[in-house]
Amino acid sequence: MIIVGGSSSRDLAKELAAILGYTYVQAATTRFPDGECYTRIDHKELNDDVVIVQNTYPDGNMIEMFLLQDAVRRLGAKTITLVIPYFGYARQDRVFKPGEPESARVMTRHLGLDCDHIITVDIHKESVLDYFKCPHQDLKAAGPIADYFKDRGIDLVLSPDFGALGRAKDVADRMDLLYDHLQKTRLSGSDVKIAPAEVDCKGKHVLIVDDMISTGGTIIAAAQALREAGAESISVACTHGVFVSNAIERLTGSSLDTILCCNTLENELSHISVAPIIAEALKR
C-alpha cells in the first residue's frame, strides 16, 4: 500500500506510513500565479493500493484532492482510498432555506467519482456519509482524546450541548468518569449562551469535548459558565481545530487551562494524533 500525503496533511500521512510500514509519497503542490492548484506526484507509477490523505477544507484543499485522485489513477493505482481527516461542508447537510444547495451532498458526489473507499474522522453529521456510494467509515477520536487525558487528574467530562453528549460519554467511559452536558443556545455565528450543567462542577477538574472549535465562541462561553459554577480547572479537547480568524488568541487569552485538538487539521494546538486509529482502519 502507498500513502500519498496531500499538502494539508503531510505530517499525518507520514506518521501513518511509519506506523504501517507503507511507502510514503509526497505530492508536490503549488499554486499558479492566478491561484489555481498545481500538483504532481514524482513517480513513474503507483501500481498498488493507494491511500490519499488530504482534507477537503478550506476550498483549495478540495480541488487538490480532486487533482490527486486523477493523478494517482493515471499512475496506475489499483484502488484509491481517501482519508479525509477533516471533511468540510458537513454542516450544510440539508437545505435549510429555499434556494440553498445541499453542500455536503455536492461534495460527496464529486469526491465519490473516482475512489473505492472513504475514511473520515468525527464527521460533523454521520448521515452525510450515506451520500457516498462506495464503502465508507467514520472513525472516532474519543480513544486518542481519552488516552491523552488519562492520568491527568480529570474528574468530569462535559459536552457543550446535548447533541454532543454521545462524544462526552464515549470519552468519559474510556476514562471511567462521570459525564454530562451543558445547555447551548446559539445567538449568532460567533456568539452562544451556555447554561450550567446539572451535575455539580464545584471544585472539579473538568474536560470539555467537542467535535470542532471554529470561532471559539462555544468553548469560551462554556468556560465562563464553568468558572461561575466553581470548576477548579477547565481543559478542552476537540477533534478538529478549525480556529477561524483570531480564535487561538481568544482561547489562549480566556480562562481555559488546557486547549488541545487532534491533528486532523495541523496547527500549533494539534498534539493528539489520530494516526493510530486511521492506521488500524487501513489495516482492516
Ligand code: R5P
Ligand atoms: C456545533 O454543532 C459544533 O459541535 C461546535 O460546537 C461548533 O461548530 C463550534 O463552533 P464555534 O467554535 O464557532 O462556537
